[in-house]
Structure formats: structure tokens, C-alpha cells
Amino acid sequence: MFSEALLCFGASSTSVDEHDNDADENSDKIYIDSIFPECKDVDECILNAANSIGLKEIPCYEVKMGEQCNWIKKAQESFHPVEVTKGLWIVPEWSTPPDVQATNIILNPGLAFGTGEHATTKLCLLLLQSLIKGGELFLDYGTGSGILGIAAIKFGAAMSVGVDIDPQAIKSAHQNAALNNIGPKKMKLHLVPDRTFPASMNERVDGIVEDLSSHEIRGISETEKYDVVIANILLNPLLQLADHIVSYAKPGAVVGISGILSEQVTSLLGC
Numbered sequence: 001m002f003s004e005a006l007l008c009f010g011a012s013s014t015s016v017d018e019h020d021n022d023a024d025e026n027s028d029k030i031y032i033d034s035i036f037p038e039c040k041d042v043d044e045c046i047l048n049a050a051n052s053i054g055l056k057e058i059p060c061y062e063v064k065m066g067e068q069c070n071w072i073k074k075a076q077e078s079f080h081p082v083e084v085t086k087g088l089w090i091v092p093e094w095s096t097p098p099d100v101q102a103t104n105i106i107l108n109p110g111l112a113f114g115t116g117e118h119a120t121t122k123l124c125l126l127l128l129q130s131l132i133k134g135g136e137l138f139l140d141y142g143t144g145s146g147i148l149g150i151a152a153i154k155f156g157a158a159m160s161v162g163v164d165i166d167p168q169a170i171k172s173a174h175q176n177a178a179l180n181n182i183g184p185k186k187m188k189l190h191l192v193p194d195r196t197f198p199a200s201m202n203e204r205v206d207g208i209v210e211d212l213s214s215h216e217i218r219g220i221s222e223t224e225k226y227d228v229v230i231a232n233i234l235l236n237p238l239l240q241l242a243d244h245i246v247s248y249a250k251p252g253a254v255v256g257i258s259g260i261l262s263e264q265v266t267s268l269l270g271c
Helices: 002-008 042-052 071-078 119-131 147-155 167-179 201-205 235-246 262-269
Strands: 013-017 031-035 082-085 088-092 103-107 137-141 159-164 187-191 226-232 249-258
Touching (some): 002 013, 002 031, 042 235, 082 119, 103 147, 119 147, 119 249, 137 147, 147 159, 147 167, 147 187, 147 226, 159 167, 167 187, 235 249
Parallel strands (some): 088 103, 137 159, 159 187
Antiparallel strands (some): 013 031, 082 088
């Protein structure tokens, strides 16, 4: 769970190791190695990740500066076209679509979550494909790379709205919308205050959203209602924000929530 949370709060990659050669054979320690971009505040990312899954204590950790390398190139080498289902592909910006007749979502995720390879993203895409019949208003609560909002438009939604607390995600979603020839009238993006952490939003946006003038950067109105709402985030934020998420749904709308691990389902049903 913590490894997943680190990815959501800024880690570029994580690997988990139980260290079988630990001196104490009865030790239940688990080691997580994470790689963060140099621009990230690692302490803040770890704190937010721990809070998001309800850890009572911050795990012990150390930060080491790695060797410089072209992380963008390495990421590109590991990100290939993904067939979500027959006729639906997620295609990196630098690749050629394997099936030009399919619904192809062109993506350059950058540092934002949502490449189409993650199980929760695939599940949400399949749900969205089954729900959008044409003309719907769609809200993507925690838009990340913008992949769900772009998919909704390609499936036939009249308008897609994406919100996120991360300015890097809004920037990435804005760029991905452009890659798919979707303008701001069809796909609106909002940078919103973080309702789960007290940090000032202004501290997070300096120097990142200067080029987003064509997309709105504000909270979305409580009076705006949607036919389909999807929140693909994490369990704790989902629990904290449940009423807020549902408040944007029209009567009879469908609300999809994702980011819940199978072992968390029992405790969720008991809430």
C-alpha cells in the first residue's frame, strides 16, 4: 500500500524487497527503494504518502543522490503501446499506433500518474467505455495524466472536467489533451486546493502553471453536476472525500471509485 502511495505522491518508480538475508530471521521488515525526480521534495512526498494510507508513524528512510541519467529516455523505453481491450489502445507520443482504426489515446504522462498500464487505470477505462453512450458530462476526480478525461471525449462524452491537487498533473493533462486534439471547451482542467492536507496550494504551483492560461485554475462549483464521476485515487482520500465526490453527481448518475486494494475491501464495507 505504501509503495502504491509513493507513486501517487511523486515517486517515479518503487521496488519492494523483504531482504531474506536480514540478520534477524524473524524480522518482518520490508524495504522499499524509490526513485524521485530531483525537483521533488522527498520528505513531503513520504509524509503525504504515509498520511494517505493512515500510517501512524513515518517509516525510517534515507535519501541518496543517484547518478545523473536521462530519465525521460529511460521512461520512454519502458512505456510501450498498451491494448486495454479490443479496439482501445494507449499509445505513447513517440510510438506509432498499432491499429489506426482503433480508439487511440496518445499519451506523454511526464511525472503524472496514469499511463494505462496500471490495473486501476485499465479498470476505470473499461467502466468508462461501458457508461459513455454519447452526450454525457464527465468528471475525473484526480485526473493525473488526463487519460480518463481524454478517453471520455473519445467515447462520445459532450464534455470532460478534470481536477487535481498536483499542478504537474494539470500541466501533463493539458499537454495530453492537446496531443489528442482536444481543446479547453471540450476538456476543462482545474487545479484545486488539497482537502486532505493543510499545505498551501500557492506553495505548490509557483513556476508550474504559468503556461496553463487556456485552462481554468480554480475550484469547481458545487452546483456543477455530472452524469459520470470517477475518482481513481487511494482508499484514505476516498473515505475523507466521499461526500464531496458524490456531491457532483446528478440524480441517477454513476460514481466509480478506484484505487482500493483487494485486502482493503472488507474494512471499506465496514465503514
